[in-house]
Amino acid sequence: MALQQLPAPIRERLLIEIYQQANDMDWEFLSLTEKTNQYRRWIEDPKVGGVLLAYGPEKDARVWIKDVPMKEYARAQEGIGNYARYAVKRFQGPEEIVRAACGSGWAMKPDSVGEKPNHCYAIAGDSTRYICWGRAGNFRDLVWAALNEGIDSTERPAIVITTRNGETVSSAEHTRQERLALRCGADLRYLHREMVPNPDYLRATGGSDGPSQPSLID
Numbered sequence: 001m002a003l004q005q006l007p008a009p010i011r012e013r014l015l016i017e018i019y020q021q022a023n024d025m026d027w028e029f030l031s032l033t034e035k036t037n038q039y040r041r042w043i044e045d046p047k048v049g050g051v052l053l054a055y056g057p058e059k060d061a062r063v064w065i066k067d068v069p070m071k072e073y074a075r076a077q078e079g080i081g082n083y084a085r086y087a088v089k090r091f092q093g094p095e096e097i098v099r100a101a102c103g104s105g106w107a108m109k110p111d112s113v114g115e116k117p118n119h120c121y122a123i124a125g126d127s128t129r130y131i132c133w134g135r136a137g138n139f140r141d142l143v144w145a146a147l148n149e150g151i152d153s154t155e156r157p158a159i160v161i162t163t164r165n166g167e168t169v170s171s172a173e174h175t176r177q178e179r180l181a182l183r184c185g186a187d188l189r190y191l192h193r194e195m196v197p198n199p200d201y202l203r204a205t206g207g208s209d210g211p212s213q214p215s216l217i218d
Contacts, residue, residue, distance in 0.1 A: 003056030003064050010051060015086045017047050018069045019076070023088040027073060029166060039065060077195070078118055089195040091162075094120045094131075100191040101131045101158035117141045128153075133160035133191075136169050139177055146186040158187040164195065 006014070021042075030038065042065050043049035043058055052061035069083065076087040084090065098108045102122050109121040109128065119132040130149040132142050139161065146157040159181055161169060169177075169190065181188035 003052070003060040006055060014048060014051060015069050015083065018042065018065065019073070019083075019086040020088055022070070022073060027070075028077075075115060075118075079198075080113060080115060080118070085198070085200040087198050088201055090198045091193050092196055094118075096193065097131060097133050097160050097162075097191065098122045100189050101133075101160050101187065102129060117145050119145060122158075127155055129155045130157040131160060132157070133162055135163070135167070136161050136173060136177070139180075143180055143184055143186070146181075147184045150185045156185060156187050158189060160189045160191050163190070163192050 025038070027035070027038075039062055043052075043062055048065070049058070049061055052064060055061075056064075069086070072081055072083040073087070075081045076083040076085075077090045078084075079087075079090050079093050094108050094113050098106055098120070102124070106122040106124045106129070109123045112121040114120070117132045117134050117138060119130065122129045122131055130146065130153060132145045132149075134142055139159075142159045142161075146159050149157045161177065163169065174190075178188055
């Protein structure tokens, strides 16, 4: 039996609780084993699994946690998507990426942010540049995206490798990434980012944003 539709207030409380815990434990730095163990702890947590199990079996509760809030967690930290308001902290946004990639004089094109990989367009006068960004582990996807974009653009695309506290890129990896970017006709930049308090988070906890979208697991 699939997990029943969650009432909007219940769903919102679950999202707030899970994202708060994920923030407290630095979810993105956990190993696969640690993440697997945390999914089990969430099922055992009265504030998470104790609520979900009232609407369906354990296996579907686990799938909901993995495929609904946590599948969107990285995007939420980028300020992208419907779940961004539940992230306790997030990065400063694509404007920071544009400054790192292009310098002053360029601005993010409105409504140009996309994903897979994260990307946007920067504009300066009549010029438009494609910029994609992500962690070093996603470099293959970033290169492929920049290569495809560069074929149809008169401006060089840009790749931004992002790091945060606790992450580094080795000199050997750095050198190879630069060579690959050069071969693909893309500029390569590195940006160390800090998480900042999410300016939208209080509206989520205050419940003033209206009803959340319902969620179903088939």
